Amino acid sequence: MSAFWELAGMFVSAFTSATLLPGSSEAVLAGIVALGTASATSAVIVATLGNTVGSVVNWAMGLFAARFRHHRRFPLTPEQYERYAAIYAKWGVWSLLLSWTPVIGDPLTVVAGVMRTPLWIVVPLVMLAKGARYVAVAGVVVML
Structure with a gap:
């Protein structure tokens, strides 16, 4: 398989993993890095x-x-919404640095939209958090 298709698959896996759909982009990243293609x-x-x-x-x-x-049909239950809104209210936009975490990260980005946080604030914080996670995963694989 060419690197292009592996990276395209990586993009799709990472994209779906960031939405409220289940996914495991870390495993895909680890596989690509381990194979070295x-x-x-x-x-x-x-x-x-x-x-x-x-x-x-x-x-x-x-x-x-x-x-x-x-x-x-709202993507969060009322209880989930209240919990994430409380975190967001307490920590503000800085809570988006937790967007990399399992379970709470993706709903926090939904709450950021509900709270009308400007996209120019959301993108750099989320990119920093998620990028750091992927650097850590790749670093562990390279060290092994």
Whole structure:
């Protein structure tokens, strides 16, 4: 498989992993780095971009769906929304540095949209957080 297709798959995996859909982009990144068919740097950059774009989708969902937050099809339950909104209210935009974490990270980006946080603030914070996670994963694989 060519590096292009592996990196394209990395982007798709990272994108879907950042949305409220399940995914495991770290495993895909680790595989690409371990196989060495694409450079670790390229894989980290593509994973970071894909995951950040997925978070922007979450932010947009929150932005445009805020008025429907009590609807049964809203991506967060009322309890989840209240918990993430409390974290967001306490820590503000800096809570987006937790966007890399499992379980709470992706909903925080939805809440950022609901709270109407400007995209120019969301993108750098999310990209920094998610990029750091991918650098750490790639670093561990390279050291092994």
